Amino acid sequence: MDTNNLSSPLPEPSLSGPLFATLSAGCLLAVLFAALLLSFYQAQRGEHLQTYQLIQQQQQRQFEQLIIHFRQQSQRELQSLSQGVVKSATLAVDIEWLERWWTQRARTMLLAVELVDAQGNTRWRQGMETRFEQQPWFDNLADNQSFSATANCDESRCVELSRFAIYDGTQYLGEIRAHRDLTPLLTDLAHSDQLKLGILSTELDQPEVWQVNFHTPHHLSQQLSKTQLMPLADRTLLQQLQLQPRALASITGDAHVWSLIEFPDHYASHLYLIARHQPLPMASQLSTRFIKYGIVCAIVCALLMAIVWLISIRLSRRIHRYVEIPQLLVQGKYHQFREQLAQLSNPRLMSNFKEIDDSLQALSYQLEAVGNAVDVRNQEMERLSLFDSLTGLPNRHLLQYEIQKDLRELRQHQRENIVAIVLLDLDNFKRINDSIGHQLGDQILEQMGQRLKGAVRNLGIVSRLGGDEFVILLRSVKRVDQLQSLCQKILQLVNKPLIVENTTLVISCSIGVSVASVSDTYNDLLKHAEIAMYKAKDSGGSYYRLFNAEMASEIDFNLSMEGEIRRGFDEQEFTLYLQPKVSMDGVIKGFESLVRWDHPERGVLPPGEFIPAMENMGFISRLDNWILEASCRQLKVLEPHYPDISIAVNISSTHFTDHAFLTFLQKCLKKYPISPNKLELEITETLLMENMSAGREVIDKIKQLGVRIAIDDFGTGYSSLSYLKKLPVDTLKIDREFIKDIPDSESDMQISSVIIFLAKQLHFSVVAEGVETSEQLVFLKASQCDLAQGYYFSKPIPAHKAILMLESERIDLSHRKIS
Missing domain, CATH: 3.30.70.270 (Reverse transcriptase/Diguanylate cyclase domain)
Incomplete structure (x- = not known):
C-alpha cells in the first residue's frame, strides 16, 4: 500500500452496515408485534372452540334423549296398530280397522307400514310406494324380540325402520314393519339450538371406511345442502371431528365451527349428525384496543430504528478507520501508525475508545521492538539454515x-x-x-x-x-x-x-x-x-x-529382488538343506545347514544368487534366524534316533555381534529342548579380526550356553595364532581354496598339513571343506584330519531326507577305490 494514500483522509465507510443493523432491529420488532397480536387472536379463538366443545357434549346428550323419545313414540304407534290384528293361528286381519287407523296416524309422519305373517307373506301394506329394500335387516331379527328399530339412509331420504312382533302367548304369528321419516328428529334439535344439520352415513359392512353421503331435507330451511357440506368430504377431517369441534372455511369463505354428533350404537352405528354453528370472529373483527396497541408499537419501532440508525452510522465510521490503519503495522510503518491513531483520538467519545487508542499505541511500540529483534534473528537463522x-x-x-x-x-x-x-x-x-x-x-x-x-x-x-x-x-x-x-x-x-x-x-x-x-x-x-x-x-x-545405465539397471534389479525376498519370507519359499560331514572311515558325524530358495519363476536358487543381495539389503539377519530355528527344529527330530549327530549353522559377521542374536539363540534353545553341544555356530575369522573384543564377548556368552563355535574359511584371513589360542573355539574349517588343487598343488598340501597340525596342537577339531576326489580324501586321512565334507560324499540334500541318509551309517569307501 502506498504511504501517501495511507496518510491522506480515509474514505467514508459504506452505509450498508448501519442500514443492515437498522433493518434487522425493525424486523425483530415487527416479528415481536405480530407474535403478540397472533397470541391474542389464538387465545380468543381457543376460548370459542372450548365453548363449542361444551355445546357439542350438551347436544350429544340432548340428541340421545330425542332419539329415545322418538323410538318410544314409534313403539306406541305400532303397538296400537296391533290391536286391529286378530291373534289366531292364521293371523286374521280387520282391513277396515287398519285403514281407519292409518288415516288417524298420518300426523306421525309414517311413510309406510306393512303387516307380515309368520310365513313371510304380506297381509296388508299402506303408505308410499316402498319396496322395503332393507328386507335383510327385518329377516335377521330374532322372533323373540318384541320391538326393534334402526335408522338408515338411501339416496333420497333418511328413515327409521321399526318392527313390532305379534304373539299368541309364546307363539310367533307375524310382525308389523314401518318406515318413519327422521325429519322431525332433526327439526326438533335444529330449532332448539339454532343449528344447521345434516346426516352423514358410512359403509354398513366397513364402518371404519367413511362413505360421505349427506342427507338434508330440502324443504327444511334450517338444514344444510350437500354443497354446504362438501368441505367435510375428507375422511381424516371427519375422524378429527369425533374428538372435538373444528373451525373450517366454507365455500363462501366464512369460517364456521363444525361438530360431529353420533347416533347411539344400538340405533345406527353407521350414521352421524353434522352440526354447523355460528361463524367465528376473524382477525378483522379483533378488539379496537388491539388495533390501538398496534399503532403505538409501530410508532415506538420507528423511533427505535431511527436511534439505531444514527448510532450505527457514527460507530461504523470510527470502526472503519480502526480497521484501515493496522495495515501500517503489517508494513512495519510504526511511526505513521501512531500519527494516524492520534488523528482518531476524540475525548468526547466513550472512555472505551480511549483505552483502545492507548492499547494500540503501546502495541505499536512493542511490535516495533519485536520486529527489530526478529530481523536480527532472521539473519542469523538464515545463515544457520543455509x-x-x-x-x-x-x-x-x-x-x-x-x-x-x-x-x-x-x-x-x-x-x-x-x-x-x-x-x-x-x-x-x-x-x-x-x-x-x-x-x-x-x-x-x-x-x-x-x-x-x-x-x-x-x-x-x-x-x-x-x-x-x-x-x-x-x-x-x-x-x-x-x-x-x-x-x-x-x-x-x-x-x-x-x-x-x-x-x-x-x-x-x-x-x-x-x-x-x-x-x-x-x-x-x-x-x-x-x-x-x-x-x-x-x-x-x-x-x-x-x-551409467548399467547402474540404473542394477538399481531396478535390486528393487525387484527386495520385493521378491520379502515375498519369499512371507510365502515360506526358503528350504533348509543339509550337507553331511563324514569321518575318515566313512561315518556321518554331522551336517552343515545350508539354504535354497524355491523361487516360483526361476526354480531352486543356490545361496550365491541371493545371499549377497540379502547382505546389501539388510535381510541377512532375518535369514540367519530362519536357518538357526529350522536347524534346531531338525536337530530335535534327529536327536532321539541319532544322538551323536550335530548340525553346524553359519552366522553372518554383522548379525553375530548384534545383541538381538544372543536373545534369539536362547529363545530357540528354550523352544526346542536339544543338547546344546550338538549345535555348532560357524563364524569367519574376518569377523574376529575386525572387532576382537566384541567377538570374544559374544563367544564367551555362547559357550556358557553349551553351544560349540567353529572358525569357518580358516586360512583366508589374517588371524594371529596368539589370538587364536586364547579363543574358546572348538573347530577349525579349512577353506576349500586350499583343498581343490590337491594333490596337484604342493603348496596347498603343505598349508593344509600345517593347519591340521596347529589345530591338533591347540586341541581343535578340523573339518576340510570342498572334498571332491578320492585323492583329496587319502591326503586328509594321512594328515589325520577329523572330518570332511564335499560333493565326493554328497551334495546338499533337503533336510527331510537326512534320516534316509543316516540309515546307511557308513559310506562304502571301497566303492570309490580307496584302500
Missing part, C-alpha cells in the same frame, strides 16, 4: 535450492554447460574419527572443505552434505572428460598429507559423479551420485565412478 556451522560451506538446503534452480533452467533453455554433481565421501573416516577424537575429526573436515573450495573455484559450489560427505555442484563444465580430470585432481588433492596438531594423516576418498538429464530431479541426481560413489568404494576406495 550454511554449515562447522565448515561455513553451503549445507543441504542451499544445495537443494541451487540444484533445483539449475534443473529448471536445463528444462527451459538450451545451455552449453552441463549440470553435474560430484559426491565425495572420505574413506574409513569413522575409524579415523574414533582413533584421534571427534574434535580433531572436525578440524580435518574444516581443512578438507577449504581444499575442495580452492580446487573448484568458479566451476561450481562446494557444500557439505553431512558427516564426511561433500557435494560439488558443477555449472561451468562443458564435457564429461573435464569432469574426469576434475575428479582426478580432487583425488590427488585429498590424498595430500594433512597435519592436525602435529599429527600427519593421509586420507583418501571415494567419488560418485552424476550428470543431470532433462527429466532428473534433485533426488534422482543425488541418488545416482550416491550409487556411483558406493561403486567406487567397492573398487577399494580412492577412486571415482560415473553413474
Whole structure:
C-alpha cells in the first residue's frame, strides 16, 4: 500500500452496515408485534372452540334423549296398530280397522307400514310406494324380540325402520314393519339450538371406511345442502371431528365451527349428525384496543430504528478507520501508525475508545521492538539454515535450492554447460574419527572443505552434505572428460598429507559423479551420485565412478529382488538343506545347514544368487534366524534316533555381534529342548579380526550356553595364532581354496598339513571343506584330519531326507577305490 494514500483522509465507510443493523432491529420488532397480536387472536379463538366443545357434549346428550323419545313414540304407534290384528293361528286381519287407523296416524309422519305373517307373506301394506329394500335387516331379527328399530339412509331420504312382533302367548304369528321419516328428529334439535344439520352415513359392512353421503331435507330451511357440506368430504377431517369441534372455511369463505354428533350404537352405528354453528370472529373483527396497541408499537419501532440508525452510522465510521490503519503495522510503518491513531483520538467519545487508542499505541511500540529483534534473528537463522556451522560451506538446503534452480533452467533453455554433481565421501573416516577424537575429526573436515573450495573455484559450489560427505555442484563444465580430470585432481588433492596438531594423516576418498538429464530431479541426481560413489568404494576406495545405465539397471534389479525376498519370507519359499560331514572311515558325524530358495519363476536358487543381495539389503539377519530355528527344529527330530549327530549353522559377521542374536539363540534353545553341544555356530575369522573384543564377548556368552563355535574359511584371513589360542573355539574349517588343487598343488598340501597340525596342537577339531576326489580324501586321512565334507560324499540334500541318509551309517569307501 502506498504511504501517501495511507496518510491522506480515509474514505467514508459504506452505509450498508448501519442500514443492515437498522433493518434487522425493525424486523425483530415487527416479528415481536405480530407474535403478540397472533397470541391474542389464538387465545380468543381457543376460548370459542372450548365453548363449542361444551355445546357439542350438551347436544350429544340432548340428541340421545330425542332419539329415545322418538323410538318410544314409534313403539306406541305400532303397538296400537296391533290391536286391529286378530291373534289366531292364521293371523286374521280387520282391513277396515287398519285403514281407519292409518288415516288417524298420518300426523306421525309414517311413510309406510306393512303387516307380515309368520310365513313371510304380506297381509296388508299402506303408505308410499316402498319396496322395503332393507328386507335383510327385518329377516335377521330374532322372533323373540318384541320391538326393534334402526335408522338408515338411501339416496333420497333418511328413515327409521321399526318392527313390532305379534304373539299368541309364546307363539310367533307375524310382525308389523314401518318406515318413519327422521325429519322431525332433526327439526326438533335444529330449532332448539339454532343449528344447521345434516346426516352423514358410512359403509354398513366397513364402518371404519367413511362413505360421505349427506342427507338434508330440502324443504327444511334450517338444514344444510350437500354443497354446504362438501368441505367435510375428507375422511381424516371427519375422524378429527369425533374428538372435538373444528373451525373450517366454507365455500363462501366464512369460517364456521363444525361438530360431529353420533347416533347411539344400538340405533345406527353407521350414521352421524353434522352440526354447523355460528361463524367465528376473524382477525378483522379483533378488539379496537388491539388495533390501538398496534399503532403505538409501530410508532415506538420507528423511533427505535431511527436511534439505531444514527448510532450505527457514527460507530461504523470510527470502526472503519480502526480497521484501515493496522495495515501500517503489517508494513512495519510504526511511526505513521501512531500519527494516524492520534488523528482518531476524540475525548468526547466513550472512555472505551480511549483505552483502545492507548492499547494500540503501546502495541505499536512493542511490535516495533519485536520486529527489530526478529530481523536480527532472521539473519542469523538464515545463515544457520543455509550454511554449515562447522565448515561455513553451503549445507543441504542451499544445495537443494541451487540444484533445483539449475534443473529448471536445463528444462527451459538450451545451455552449453552441463549440470553435474560430484559426491565425495572420505574413506574409513569413522575409524579415523574414533582413533584421534571427534574434535580433531572436525578440524580435518574444516581443512578438507577449504581444499575442495580452492580446487573448484568458479566451476561450481562446494557444500557439505553431512558427516564426511561433500557435494560439488558443477555449472561451468562443458564435457564429461573435464569432469574426469576434475575428479582426478580432487583425488590427488585429498590424498595430500594433512597435519592436525602435529599429527600427519593421509586420507583418501571415494567419488560418485552424476550428470543431470532433462527429466532428473534433485533426488534422482543425488541418488545416482550416491550409487556411483558406493561403486567406487567397492573398487577399494580412492577412486571415482560415473553413474551409467548399467547402474540404473542394477538399481531396478535390486528393487525387484527386495520385493521378491520379502515375498519369499512371507510365502515360506526358503528350504533348509543339509550337507553331511563324514569321518575318515566313512561315518556321518554331522551336517552343515545350508539354504535354497524355491523361487516360483526361476526354480531352486543356490545361496550365491541371493545371499549377497540379502547382505546389501539388510535381510541377512532375518535369514540367519530362519536357518538357526529350522536347524534346531531338525536337530530335535534327529536327536532321539541319532544322538551323536550335530548340525553346524553359519552366522553372518554383522548379525553375530548384534545383541538381538544372543536373545534369539536362547529363545530357540528354550523352544526346542536339544543338547546344546550338538549345535555348532560357524563364524569367519574376518569377523574376529575386525572387532576382537566384541567377538570374544559374544563367544564367551555362547559357550556358557553349551553351544560349540567353529572358525569357518580358516586360512583366508589374517588371524594371529596368539589370538587364536586364547579363543574358546572348538573347530577349525579349512577353506576349500586350499583343498581343490590337491594333490596337484604342493603348496596347498603343505598349508593344509600345517593347519591340521596347529589345530591338533591347540586341541581343535578340523573339518576340510570342498572334498571332491578320492585323492583329496587319502591326503586328509594321512594328515589325520577329523572330518570332511564335499560333493565326493554328497551334495546338499533337503533336510527331510537326512534320516534316509543316516540309515546307511557308513559310506562304502571301497566303492570309490580307496584302500
